[in-house]
Amino acid sequence: MIKTENNYKRILISLIPLLAFIPISIFRDITPNNELRYFSIIDEAIANNYFFAFYNQGNIYADKPPLYFWIMMVGRKLFGDFLLEFMLIVNLAISFVITYTMNKWCFTVNQIKQYSAAALAFLTTGYVMGVIAVVRMDLMMTMFIVLSLYSFYSLYTNKNIRLNSCLFPVYVFLAIFSKGAVGILIPLLSTIVFLVSEKKIKDIFIYWGLKTWLILIVLCAIWFTGIYFDGGTEYLNNILFHQTVNRAVNSFHHKEPFYFYLWRFWMTAAPWSILFIVTLIKGLKWKVVFKDKLLKFFFVIIVTSVVMLSIISSKIDIYLIPIYPFVIYLTFVILTKVKSSLIIKISTAILPVILILILPCLPFFDKFSPIELSHKMLAYFSAVISFIGGVISLLYIKRNLILKSVIVSSSALLMLVFFSSFQITPFNEILGMKNLADKGAELKSKNNAKSFVSYKAGRTESMDYYLKEEIITAKTLEELKDTTLYKRPYILFLKTKNISKDEALKAFIDGRKGEKMIFYSTFVIE
Numbered sequence: 001m002i003k004t005e006n007n008y009k010r011i012l013i014s015l016i017p018l019l020a021f022i023p024i025s026i027f028r029d030i031t032p033n034n035e036l037r038y039f040s041i042i043d044e045a046i047a048n049n050y051f052f053a054f055y056n057q058g059n060i061y062a063d064k065p066p067l068y069f070w071i072m073m074v075g076r077k078l079f080g081d082f083l084l085e086f087m088l089i090v091n092l093a094i095s096f097v098i099t100y101t102m103n104k105w106c107f108t109v110n111q112i113k114q115y116s117a118a119a120l121a122f123l124t125t126g127y128v129m130g131v132i133a134v135v136r137m138d139l140m141m142t143m144f145i146v147l148s149l150y151s152f153y154s155l156y157t158n159k160n161i162r163l164n165s166c167l168f169p170v171y172v173f174l175a176i177f178s179k180g181a182v183g184i185l186i187p188l189l190s191t192i193v194f195l196v197s198e199k200k201i202k203d204i205f206i207y208w209g210l211k212t213w214l215i216l217i218v219l220c221a222i223w224f225t226g227i228y229f230d231g232g233t234e235y236l237n238n239i240l241f242h243q244t245v246n247r248a249v250n251s252f253h254h255k256e257p258f259y260f261y262l263w264r265f266w267m268t269a270a271p272w273s274i275l276f277i278v279t280l281i282k283g284l285k286w287k288v289v290f291k292d293k294l295l296k297f298f299f300v301i302i303v304t305s306v307v308m309l310s311i312i313s314s315k316i317d318i319y320l321i322p323i324y325p326f327v328i329y330l331t332f333v334i335l336t337k338v339k340s341s342l343i344i345k346i347s348t349a350i351l352p353v354i355l356i357l358i359l360p361c362l363p364f365f366d367k368f369s370p371i372e373l374s375h376k377m378l379a380y381f382s383a384v385i386s387f388i389g390g391v392i393s394l395l396y397i398k399r400n401l402i403l404k405s406v407i408v409s410s411s412a413l414l415m416l417v418f419f420s421s422f423q424i425t426p427f428n429e430i431l432g433m434k435n436l437a438d439k440g441a442e443l444k445s446k447n448n449a450k451s452f453v454s455y456k457a458g459r460t461e462s463m464d465y466y467l468k469e470e471i472i473t474a475k476t477l478e479e480l481k482d483t484t485l486y487k488r489p490y491i492l493f494l495k496t497k498n499i500s501k502d503e504a505l506k507a508f509i510d511g512r513k514g515e516k517m518i519f520y521s522t523f524v525i526e
Contacts, residue, residue: 007109013116014099017123018092020414023421024133025088029432032459035135036433039083040462042072052223053231057461057470060231062239065223067177068137087135094143095123095132101146102329105153106294111336117403118332120410124351125324127268127317129417138321141179145322147171148187152207153297168207169215177223182309184216186322189308190301197300198293256315261306268317269327271354275347276331282341283334292337298330335402345397351409352397355390358416359383373423382419386412429518436520437466440491443514447524450487455480455505457493457520477504480525489526496521 030036041056054061054069075086099122103115122128131139148171151164175183188208195203227236266273280299283289289299305323309315335344362383365373373379389412396405429435440452440463452467454460455474463471471493474480480492492509496516499506514523 009112010103010109010115011100013112014096014103014119017120017411017414018095018132020418021088021092021132021421023418024424025085027421028084028424029428029434030084030465031134031431032433032462035084036462036465037459038069038072038135039076040465042069042076043465045069046073046076050230052226052229053235057464060235060238062231062235064137065177065180065239067174068140068179072135084135088133091132091135091139094139095128098139098143098146098325099123101150102325105150106329106333113403113407114332114336117406117410118329120414121272121332121406122325122328124410124413125272125328126270127321128324131318131321136318137179138318141175141183142322142325144171144175144178145183145186146325148175149190149297149301152187152191153294155207165211166215169212170219172212173216173219176220182319182322185308186301186305190297190304193304194297194300197296256313258310260315261310261320264317265320268320269324271351272328272331274350275344276327278343278347279331279334279338282338282344283330286338288334288337289330292333295330295333298326298333301326302330332403332406340400340402344402345400348402348405348409349394349397351413352390352393352405355386355393355409355412355416359387372426375422378419378422382416385419386416388412389415433460433463433520434466436460436493436517436522437463439515439517440493440522441467443522443524444491447489447491447513447526449489449491449524451490452493453480453486453490453525454493456498457495460493460520463493477502477508480508486525489524492523492525494521494523495519 030039037056041054041061044056044058045051045054048055051070052066054064054066071090072083072087075083075090079086099119102122103119106118107115123132148168151168151171154160154164155168172184172187175187177183191207192204195201195207224236224240227239269276280289283295289295302323306320309319359380362379365379389408393405393409393412396402396408424431443449444452452463452469452471453474454471455477461471461473472486474486479485492514494505494509496519499509499516499521509521509523509525512523512525514521
């Protein structure tokens with residue numbers, strides 16, 4: 001009975017903190033760089049009855065596998081314009097699976113305090129918070145990588161061998177099917193390096209044997225057959241070679257130096273990055289890491305993944321997301337095995353200090369922000385909660401209660417996220433393009449315009465998701481001036497900053513009907 005009760009607590013501890021993210025999807029706009037493009041892509045796929053091959057404005061989009069797109073397509077069909085809210089719920093479910101699996105893996109049902117601190121720290125890690133709140137495939141791939149490595153470790157420790165021998169390759173495939181080749185590279189390299197470190201190199205074929213590869217090959221064959229029927233050999237070649245080999249060796253996209261992740265980690269894993277490094281050094285010094293097989297496995301996963309990702313030519317901060325469950329849980333398992341110290345206390349105090357400083361800094365917000373806060377009383381209320389949470393957290397640190405301090409400061413940060421979400425609406429003009437699309441549609445209706453055209457305006461072509469009409473992209477100013485090229489009058493979308501930078505463009509739109517916004521502007525060209 002006690003065990004069942006504690007298991008319910010473990011579920012609730014993994015689930016309740018996620019509620020802090022719900023208002024974000026209700027009040028914010030769709031971001032243009034990825035979300036709006038993805039939504040436009042799935043509308044195109046639904047219209048053309050494509051399920052394996054995806055296109056962006058008629059051009060091949062083989063950057064991402066179909067699993068996450070399929071979920072978006074289901075959400076679009078079921079919930080229509082509430083797709084952003086639906087996808088946040090999907091992300092929250094994924095986050096729950098990750099934290100619940102890691103808690104189950106690392107702590108017993110009686111260690112409520114330990115997995116409360118670890119789960120909250122994971123959910124408040126900088127880039128984890130960001131990827132939960134946005135529509136991207138990285139979190140889903142992370143979930144399947146965690147599940148695949150959990151299945152491997154269960155096999156390694158002789159738990160549910162028959163079930164896990166099937167789940168292991170299925171999870172690996174789903175990781176690939178979520179984001180791409182990294183989904184197999186992290187489990188493959190990490191498990192091999194771990195077995196080598198355990199002097200069990202001959203056992204590699206137990207885990208990566210005929211059964212594993214057969215399941216992977218069959219599932220991939222089904223996927224590639226679907227691609228062939230939807231997109232032909234050109235699409236198949238793009239996803240097999242252009243999106244894998246070319247990105248890895250000499251990237252056409254996000255090319256960065258080898259050491260990129262070594263210095264970016266400090267920011268992306270904030271506010272826990274320093275605590276992780278300090279705790280890891282302490283764990284290595286006390287020889288805790290290599291005496292405990294689980295900690296050793298996590299350490300191998302982290303190091304192997306960072307080295308592998310550093311070798312790959314294409315690099316962005318969010319590619320590190322798959323290592324963060326292991327970074328955070330390695331930290332908190334070590335903390336339960338070593339004595340606290342001054343440097344651990346200082347590292348833990350970083351977040352509480354930030355939370356305390358929010359209140360005195362809030363009066364200066366309006367002076368530096370282009371947009372005023374919509375609910376100032378709510379802003380001050382959340383800042384006061386943060387302040388109180390920070391103070392209590394510091395008091396716990398003083399009493400050497402590190403885990404309680406993390407629980408309080410992380411909870412205060414999540415409450416800040418929750419209440420801050422109600423302030424997002426005025427910032428939607430900066431975050432997304434819905435206001436721009438609405439203004440364009442209004443101008444088109446009032447002026448009987450024939451089409452939409454964009455010029456040096458980023459990814460405005462994806463606004464077809466809102467406008468239900470193609471946005472033509474002009475490459476030169478001469479195209480805009482050509483009276484025979486576009487049916488007039490047309491609605492022109494521009495980046496506001498480009499108007500002041502380009503005198504010829506400024507002269508072209510001077511005197512036209514329209515409106516300048518913070519980031520974008522729209523005009524009627526008659």
